[in-house]
Amino acid sequence: MNQLFDRLQNELKKKNINLSYQRLKVLEYLTQNQCHPTVEQIYTDLEKEISTLSKTTVYNTLKKMVSEGLVRIITIEDNETRYDINTHDHGHFKCEICKNIFDFDINMDLVLTKGLERFKILDRNVYFKGICPGCLSNSK
Amino acid sequence: MNQLFDRLQNELKKKNINLSYQRLKVLEYLTQNQCHPTVEQIYTDLEKEISTLSKTTVYNTLKKMVSEGLVRIITIEDNETRYDINTHDHGHFKCEICKNIFDFDINMDLVLTKGLERFKILDRNVYFKGICPGCLSNSK
DNA sequence: ATCTATCGTGTAATAATTACAAAGTTGTAA
DNA sequence: TTACAACTTTGTAATTATTACACGATAGAT
Known part of the structure; x- marks a missing residue:
């Protein structure tokens, strides 16, 4: 497969x-x-x-x-x-209208982590919410 | 107060x-x-x-x-x-051992959003998981 | 003082998840 | 092949978080 x-x-x-x-x-x-x-x-x-x-x-x-x-x-x-099942680092965007979730690329290393120097980071998550292009154009 | x-x-x-x-x-x-x-x-x-x-x-x-x-x-x-109640943008770190949640500063604008140009972003969230300094030193 | 809209309370309902026990399946070693 | 042990699947029951709802309480406006 x-x-x-x-x-x-x-x-x-x-x-x-x-x-x-x-x-x-x-x-x-x-x-x-x-x-x-x-x-x-x-x-x-x-x-x-x-x-x-x-x-x-x-x-x-x-x-x-x-x-x-x-x-x-x-x-x-x-x-x-x-x-x-996609375990490589990426962000998620959830559209608040159609509820779909979109992946987007993200460079986690660029996410500054001031104050976390002494923490052991095992897992990084980024998610945004908002309105996707499709729903944006529908609402016009 | x-x-x-x-x-x-x-x-x-x-x-x-x-x-x-x-x-x-x-x-x-x-x-x-x-x-x-x-x-x-x-x-x-x-x-x-x-x-x-x-x-x-x-x-x-x-x-x-x-x-x-x-x-x-x-x-x-x-x-x-x-x-x-703290609504200014900040990240969250959850310790997987003591379960406490720590805030950390983050500059959301620096989070690159390649691929989201046409999305309307209303809410940004970043959270990490791992082990906090206290639990790290306890486990030594 | 009365009216009306809002708020708080308790109970019942719903939904997601987990616990558990019984039955089924697989791999291994005699 | 058989026997055994370990692991899987399944269905039901229990648990937990959250919401729905109805009724009594409260506060502000007139």
Whole structure:
């Protein structure tokens, strides 16, 4: 399949994680839908294909992948946890009208961290909110 | 009382929001406890003083203040909404060991936003996770 | 003093997530 | 192949945070 997916499979093998059918499907879904889906979205879509799928399995799989560093949690809104398989540093922009989330490049090293010299930084997150070009032009 | 608090009172007057005793206490709490408390923390502490306080009131007050721009929601962990009365741009660092949240200065204008030229940015958030100096030295 | 709009309170409802136990699956070693 | 142990999946029940709602209380305007 695609590059990202091969890489994931390798990493899983290295970490001795079985790639069960359900896990495969969740990872495949995240790979093909890099729109930062919620558990609900993942479950609803996959359940069409795997009728026996349990939502708990989706939660379990995601928790595992997050703890292994293959998937990243995106927390923008307090009431919805989203998941992102693209773990390289990038920012997120959430449109307050259409609710879509857009990725954007960011150089985290340029983010000045005055006052954090003695802190050990393990994870950096940047997210903006506003209105996307599409919704901007619609509202004119 | 202090400057920030006077400013809040003025802004409320301008916006025609009554400063009821409960609202006053919530704002006072946020002013004196700039540790980004959760609703639970605010409620538990204030309830000692105001025995009739309802958690719904805390939620209502915070929602009102957020919508008026006097208080800002901090979303770092997906399962806990935190509130911050300090609305000038700054970053947040959450220690993964002691769970405390530290503020740090940040110049948002320096955060390069390649690819966002046509987006209208209304809100910028930066948060890091890692280990704070105190927990670092404890673990040695 | 009365009216009206706003506010606070408690309970019930909703939604997201986790805990748990039982059943199923896989890999390994005899 | 069989047996065993470890791991997965599943469904249900429990937990937690948040919201909805209805009713009583309050404050300001007339």
